[in-house]
Amino acid sequence: MSAKVVLITGTSSGIGLESAIAAARAGWTTVATLRDPNRADALRDAADRAGVTLDIRQLDVTDPASVSAAIEGTLADHGRLDALINNAGAGHVGTIENESVEDVRRVMEVNFFGVVAATKAALPHLRASGGRLITVTSVGGVVGQPFNEAYCAAKFAVEGFMESLAPVVGRLGVTVSVVEPGAVATEFVTNIGLDPEQLFAAAGEYAEPLRNYVARTQGQFANAAQTPEQVAVTVIDALTAERPPFRLQTSEWARTFTGTKLADHDGSAVLTLTDAYLG
Structure with a gap:
């Protein structure tokens, strides 16, 4: 009961899986959640290879x-919650003329309301422990990108939500951070489930720029992507640092890319400004 407890969403693969392993290695009691328990084999295998123990639970952020069952079950079995890492998400490629509002x-x-729901459920317990609220967003939460309108809108919303929440819950002892990866070599892109040729055939007038975008993006993922393990290092920095910044990029490329829009890379100037609003 003495070890700190972290709950992580979206741990079936990629960043979530590697963050769960890294948190357990760092000595945290790690509740690794995923939407479909039938997809937990890779997580269990990774834990066995690393020699760590995970508490694997079902949690669908939608x-x-x-959400309530996972949070309350964690409290019932471990007695506390010291950190929530919002990692669950889904990719999407498209442009609004060719898709529905639905x-x-x-x-x-x-990508947004799932984060809100998990955050709301966890906050009373994070207040009690003086804990951490960490959310994996994206450089796409800072810089809007072609054919990523819906995805970037969701990530922008997450960043705005967390930036607004941070000074408020900070007054009550909860530290908030967002982690911004760039391209990551994970199943995330594969899990979008798109057939490029079908996508191009349905694109109409947008086909040529879409082909150019997809070619560029495939090249970036092939040549410049970080590994999930590398991103997990930054996630665990946010979890364990004495005073983590609000905003953490996971690579020099991500810092340079977001720097085209953000002069305040770690978010300290914004939070100093808005914290002063609270007296």
């Missing part, structure tokens, strides 16, 4: 009952 709503539901 299902309020599932398509956009689904992207927002997973």
Whole structure:
């Protein structure tokens, strides 16, 4: 009961999986959650190879009952919650003329409202422990990118939500950070489930710029992507540092890219400004 407890969403693969392993290695009691428990084999295998123990639980961020059950089950079994890492998310490629508003709503539901739901459920317990609230966003939460309108809108929303929340819960002892990866060599892109040729055939007038965008993006993921393990290092920095910044990029490329828009890389100037609003 003495070890600090972290709950991580979206741990079936990629950043979430590696963050769960790294947190357990760092001595945290790690509750690794995923939407579909049938996809937990890779997580279990990674834990066995690393020689660590994980508490693996079901959590679908789009299902309020599932969120509540995972949080309350963690409290019942471990007695505390010291950190939440919001990692669950889903990619999306498209442009609004060629898709429905309902398509956009689904992207927002997973990538934004799922974060909101998990955060709301965890906050009373994070206040009690003086804990950490960490969310994996994206450089796409800072710089909007072609054919990523819905995805970037969701990540922008997450960043705005967390930046606004940080000074408020900070007054009550909760530290908030966002982690901004660039290209990451994970199943995240594969899990979008797109057939490029079908995508181009349906793109109409947008086909040529879409082909150019996809070619450029595939090249970036092939040549400049970080590994999930590398990104997890930054996530664990946010979890364990004595005074982590609000905003953490995961690579020099991500810092340079977001720097085209953000002069305040770590978020300290914004939070100093808005914290003063609270007296």
